[in-house]
Amino acid sequence: MGNDNTDIPVTVIGLGLMGRALAGAFLKAGHPTTVWNRTTSKADHLVAEGARPAPTAGDALKAGSLTIICLTDYEAVREVLDACELDGTTLINLTSGSSAQAREAARWAERRGARYLDGAIMAVPPAIGTAEAVILHSGPRPDFAAHEPTLGALGTVTYLGEDPGLASLYDVAGLAMMWSVLNAWLQGTALLGTAGVDAAAYAPFAQQIATVVAGWLPGYAEQIDRGSFPAEVSALETDAGAMAHLIEESEAADVNTELPKLIKAMAERSIAAGHGAEQYPVLIDEFRNPRGA
Template sequence: MDNKTGTPVTVIGLGLMGQALAGAFLRAGHLTTVWNRTASKADQLVADGARLAPTVGAALKAGSVAVICVTDYHAVRELLGASELDGTTLVNLTSGDSAQAREAARWAEERGARYVDGAIMAVPPAVGTAEATILHSGPEADFEAHRSTLDALGTVTYLGADHGLASLYDVAGLAMMWSVLNAWLQGTALLRTAGVDAAAYAPFARQIAAGVAEWLPGYAEQIDSGSFPAEVSALETDVRAMAHLIEESEAVGVNAELPRLIKAIADRSVAAGHGGEQYPVLIEEFGTPHGN
């Protein structure tokens, strides 16, 4: 498709991610207008067919939808505060938390804009491919009106009307990522004491991670129903295995902070009378600030 005939879209903010977003729109054939404080960051995009707007206001008027990706939510307001937003559809892909997303939505809507919040679950080089998951939350009609345009960015996903959902899913995904990686590093540290290298352990670790992932739908049913029958293993049995992991780590000189933390959480649940229930009962501990 000729990039002069596609649906017009604006990208505000041309850091590495913003450049990747604009590039994806261009490759998909969209008439793409860009703006950045440092105009020189648009040079390659302009060479590829983008139009550089002289002001933020001009950029907003050029597209049927404006995608903004800047440092933080404060920068969003700072950049857009003096511009006319009435009738503009903003898709904010700036990183932030759920409270900031909801407040930004109120701020934008008070100025007459339609607002969709989002989160990019990808590194810049993946943007524009199916490997890039782009999360969106906000009014469904506003998202659907521009879904075909946003599809250029990757695998777009709509989560719901609550503007904060994209940010919450983002951090929930990070919790999964770091937890899996930390567990793998713990195991790798243990095996290295016996001369097993990380590459040799990785396939087994991947198999375990994939197997545990298969448990999630059933465990989710228990959490949603509030009932945790010990169909596989009781928590008190798991706690004994946790103690074994701690003992083994300490015996071979490996840091045991992570398994001690996990056991401390489980111990509180057992003390509260949940030892005979299944592992997902720990949701009560994760859902309550420690010490409350």
């Protein structure tokens, strides 16, 4: 993927599988790349490809216009950087963590005189450096804009907003989406399996359903943002009847019913609160309620 700023020096701190992939992408794009890791042998392959090993994390920070951090957790970030001079540096922290940790890290870096962006990598290491690798960033827009061309070496870079916690929140929201789709597919696969239908036979049908449902999201999002849920497709009470049918079929086939029963309980609470004639996204109130029932 390259860019027109390949002479800009970058530093990568943390050389696990992902960190090595990040450094490799910068090297491939032509950036002078400095690397540092506690276990120095992890840099060997990158050094053979042209990376410069830094003797200390502080030396690594001084070598790059931009420092990418990819460590085990936020505690490790603080441990590594506590003793370093951060004034005037630009840090992009791609370490996985919570939105609260990201916001605290941003305040900590700012107190130390650093520019700070938090990020999340929505990709596996082999995808880094391709358009399929989506890298989320949040924090001060000018700092993102200044380094966006350089970051383009890593994949498809996305800016979410000024709140440093947004990248982490999008990350876990994406995981919620992923697991929900997979769990629904596994429920259907288990159910059809009792009739001798194998997973491979069901998968294309499930894919088609998932694609259709994904197409509903923008319109449903408008209803949520307006706080108005007219039943343009079907009413929640109709959906609840279909949920009961799914539970009955699962029970009859001796398939686990925990997931459909959980969703039906949420729908029943919403119907009891007077929302039965409204459309499915009205359930957002149940998801917003930390106490459930």
